[in-house]
Amino acid sequence: MLQQAKSISKSICYHCGEYCDSHAVKTAGKVFCCEGCKMVYQILNESDLCDYYAISENPGTNQKIRVREGKFAFLDDEKIAGVLISFKDEEQAHITFYLPQIHCSSCLWLLENLNRINKDILSSRVNFERKEASVIFNYKAVSLRQVAEILTSIGYEPHISLQQLKQQKTSFDRSIIYKLGIAGFCFANIMMLSFPEYFGIDASERGLQLTFRSLNLLLSLPVFFYAASEFYISAWKSLKHGFLNIDAPIVLAILITFSRSVYEIVSGSGAGYLDSMSGIVFFMLAGRVLQNKTYAHLNFERDFTSYFPIAVSKIEHGNETTLPLPDIKLNDTLLIHNNEIIPADGIITRGKAFIDYSFVTGESDPVEKQMGEIVYAGGRQTAGNIEILVIKEVMQSYLTDLWNRSDIKSKERENEHSFVHGLSRWFTWILFSIAFAAATYWYFHDSTKIANVVTAVLIVACPCALYLSNTFTNGNILRRLAKNKLYLRNSTVIEAIAGTTHIVFDKTGTLTEANKITLSYHGKFPDIHTNACIGALAAQSNHPLSKAIAWEMATEEGLLVEKFKEYEGAGIEGTVDEKRIALGSAAFIKAKTGFTVPHKDGVFVAVNDNYMGRFSFSHQYRKNLVELLNVLGNKFPMTLLSGDNDAERENLQQMFGPMASLYFKQSPEDKLKRIKDLQQKGYKVLMIGDGLNDAGALLQADAGIALTENSNNFTPACDGIMEANKLQLLHKFIKLTKANRNIIMSAFVVSVIYNIVGLSFATSGQLSPIVAAILMPASSLSILLITYGFSNLMTAWYGLKEH
């Protein structure tokens, strides 16, 4: 095969740590994989910042694709700069950049020492989790554009998207943390002040007892009115929707405990149960904080605005100006540079487009468009610059339309409810009947005790144990999954995945690796020298397919390409070492050699006017995919929805098994419809996709998981984000989510045992504060241990990473 001919060099790039190929460059005794990496090194070397390489090994990101000069020209635009800059006075301006490249301590160190590169950058501060750098700079000496360019020059290109134009500063909601702190403070102090009561305070010290009790009452007020408000709000919200969730009985228990305690303390008849009440509020808040832990560096709600640039170049009277994206009007002429995203539907007026729509439609091959043809927003231009005439404004383009159509389900989702709520309702009814039975019993024996007993029953047996086991288990499972690089949006997704009865896959970028093209050659094999000549010729062209060929071919030093000529949309030719080589489409080769080739697709090669053979391109399937599909196929019916053509149908059918249905050439709407159809047949659908073309399907599915090559990349709105190389673990993830429910149930059963013990005290009318005070933390702690222990055990059992 051709691959064998490729020379393998083992040296790795000093900057980015990738293997260096034939393009390696050397300077100062260090090897770099490309000019870009070398340049970054030189800049850092000049500023004496080479500690960067000492803190972590090969800390850089690959610089093979250079950022276009003038890319940040739009930052000179006052209006755009004004939106991005968060603070400005006479001397300094503050700005926060999103730098997705941040990944290690070297990044942190370098980005906080920016002032060594330019002294007018006054300071910079990194938020590692959010991958943001806040920069303070003297805007009179260095412009915003220059700051962005300095960052780019050292390998940290800021990501500035349309979203930032309209973005309200996302502030982190800290109120629940305050509540937790205050509840903890009050709980601990009430507990301490209750000790005399537990050990039987002497009746002679009435004054002291009164002090303790009133202090307790005082301390319980913030818990009751502030910390517990979390539960009142959620209970009230669900009641308004005519639904009884788990918070409702909890709120009832809190109310009854509080009012009975106030009554006891005021009337002097007892000490109340304020310690238990504040304790349970504290534990439940802790569970909630654990369960709601978010991943600051991920965004589950992305829409198209985070893909689009903030500004584009507009051509006006032959001059290039910067135009903020929302200001694009009909009939504007836009200049789209190589590798830029087309922001609005338009007609090509200059240049030849070679557009990669894989993100929008899932088609794997770039599409060629000539002058006069329409290009749609969301595609990425991959060959040179083009100019387009806008025919639809940004907000009305094909892509935006798709987006607006796909937010169908978000409302329905609110009504999905966890099994926990149903369980809690049963629990509450049983409780009410026990309370009622106890009341009837005491009515015939000692009617003064009724109120006492009924309130005690309700205090002891609120479903807070269920609440705790639910939140703690969910929180734990979420973290275990995150350790294995599956990040879920929230805890309801765990149940959604566990309930899956049908799995749907996307093909391009999901089953296949996103950026790897496999090249195969059919025909007469050229000798190594000819092979290198073909490579040298292909290296002259910027066409993506030429690049792929050049990459795979053998290399030889000192090959000169003469008489190079590129025929747009057809092919290239040139003379290398006295061999006339032509590479191109079937028609191009036919014109050159007179030979009618047997295929239509691919790139054909002719040497000295003799037809040699054909290169065909295919995407590479992910590792261990067959094993995964085998395991899943035994348990779930599966469907494949691909936006691509059906060239791979037979191959895929074999991988999926004869039962699976495969659909090709599916538009984003088709995908959405297929999911709906499956749901109407009663399936719970788990959708695995990646691009914008899956956005609708991901939202519509009961659980939609987006794959990403690394978690810095952008993913469409979804329920979960999974790192692509973890796809092979999918069946294990599903098992773990199923275990989640069992863990909750077993923790719940244990807590019910505590409840029965507590109830036996309560119904007999002798629930002393000390019994309540022991039962409550004991049951909470055992729940904690059970959920933590079991979820770790299950994680290890399924062979997933624990720490």
Added chain:
Amino acid sequence: MSVIIILLAASISIALLFLVAFILSVKKGQYDDEKSPPVRMLFDDKPKHSNESPRSDA
């Protein structure tokens, strides 16, 4: 008895101090980024060869 009251007042006010410290630290965003502070702390302890250039730790 009065001793206990004084002790009580002392203990609760100390606890209150900590509560206020906690709330302030949350407010200042100390819990927003848990990854960089421990790493950042190590850099200043490692003066290599470039001590003369000023560093900003703002």
